[in-house]
Amino acid sequence: MKPANKKFVFIIALTAMVFACFHLFMAIVYPKFQAKISGDLARMTGLAELSTNKTTYPRSQLNLVTSKISNVVGNYDVLSIGDSFSQGGGGTFFQDVVADKSNKKIVSVDLKDGPVRLFAFINNAGILEKLGFKYVIMETVEREAINRFVLNFDKDIKETFVKEKEDSVKTSDVNPLIIFDKKHYDLFELTKKDPLKDVFLYELDRDMFSSKTSNKLMIYKDDISSISKVTADNVAKLNTNLNKIADILSAKGIKLIFLVCPDKYTLYAPYIKVANIPPSSSFFDLMEQQGNKRYMFIDTKKILEKEISKGVKDVYWADDTHWSARSAEIVAKKIVNNFM
Numbered sequence: 079m080k081p082a083n084k085k086f087v088f089i090i091a092l093t094a095m096v097f098a099c100f101h102l103f104m105a106i107v108y109p110k111f112q113a114k115i116s117g118d119l120a121r122m123t124g125l126a127e128l129s130t131n132k133t134t135y136p137r138s139q140l141n142l143v144t145s146k147i148s149n150v151v152g153n154y155d156v157l158s159i160g161d162s163f164s165q166g167g168g169g170t171f172f173q174d175v176v177a178d179k180s181n182k183k184i185v186s187v188d189l190k191d192g193p194v195r196l197f198a199f200i201n202n203a204g205i206l207e208k209l210g211f212k213y214v215i216m217e218t219v220e221r222e223a224i225n226r227f228v229l230n231f232d233k234d235i236k237e238t239f240v241k242e243k244e245d246s247v248k249t250s251d252v253n254p255l256i257i258f259d260k261k262h263y264d265l266f267e268l269t270k271k272d273p274l275k276d277v278f279l280y281e282l283d284r285d286m287f288s289s290k291t292s293n294k295l296m297i298y299k300d301d302i303s304s305i306s307k308v309t310a311d312n313v314a315k316l317n318t319n320l321n322k323i324a325d326i327l328s329a330k331g332i333k334l335i336f337l338v339c340p341d342k343y344t345l346y347a348p349y350i351k352v353a354n355i356p357p358s359s360s361f362f363d364l365m366e367q368q369g370n371k372r373y374m375f376i377d378t379k380k381i382l383e384k385e386i387s388k389g390v391k392d393v394y395w396a397d398d399t400h401w402s403a404r405s406a407e408i409v410a411k412k413i414v415n416n417f418m
Contacts, residue, residue, distance in 0.1 A: 117397030119296040153210040155182035160217030163339040168400030175410035194234040217337040221304035280350045287396035301343035313364035324373040334373035
């Protein structure tokens with residue numbers, strides 16, 4: 079064989095070998111690495127040592143519905159409108175637990191366009207009556223509560239409460255649904271994009287996670303940057319706005335449950351070693367001071383603080399902004415207690 083031909087064969091063989099090794103790595107090694115980095119904060123930072131082997135709620139009753147909510151037929155007990163905490167963030171759907179413990183059928187809708195905007199559309203379209211809901215759970219993470227129920231409230235109500243304004247509600251009508259029902263046992267593997275950009279890393283004064291570095295705390299930057307919006311005036315407005323929604327629902331014989339998922343910083347700030355840190359949010363304290371709540375408020379901070387004070391690890395996942403399966407189950411049981 080001529081030297082030129084040998085060189086060509088060698089290059090081809092080497093290229094094939096590199097190609098094969100790459101695919102072997104992607105098929106065997108990379109998935110294992112990815113499995114360790116499962117939380118949203120870990121995926122953003124690449125800190126595999128903070129990842130935890132996650133457990134999920136043992137039942138799986140998720141039936142993914144890709145049609146519009148206006149196309150859903152049947153009778154249901156609960157409408158759940160929420161963010162990633164309602165869409166399986168952290169690996170567990172709290173509604174799955176609620177359905178199991180209460181034997182109620184639940185429709186869950188992603189609040190993509192904002193909870194008030196989405197609620198207004200569902201209300202105007204007659205869907206609440208059509209599907210026979212008795213309860214509406216409105217869930218939000220703490221850091222977005224003021225944005226969603228105060229700063230954008232009047233705009234969302236004004237834009238969406240007019241039935242004829244079809245162009246303003248179309249996007250709200252294509253959100254994927256998840257129906258929770260004891261009769262369904264279909265697995266739904268959640269995939270989501272990570273919009274996170276900045277993460278703070280703190281050392282805790284005790285071991286609070288089951289990860290390798292059990293005293294390291296990862297915090298999403300908005301847990302802290304959003305605190306300035308939590309004022310007595312804004313929380314009072316939030317209470318007023320929720321009462322407006324509760325009154326609309328009450329006229330239809332439906333009860334409103336307001337569920338706020340605490341920011342990770344809110345729960346773990348008291349245990350951070352560094353002395354000079356921003357004060358944590360007073361959102362839950364201000365909510366407790368609000369009188370005349372015509373809706374049911376789940377004080378998740380108080381519930382989960384008790385777990386932390388008992389020394390329970392992984393109340394929230396070390397590598398995630400979301401709570402663990404255990405915490406989701408505890409909160410879900412409190413929701414069930416509010417059903418009458």
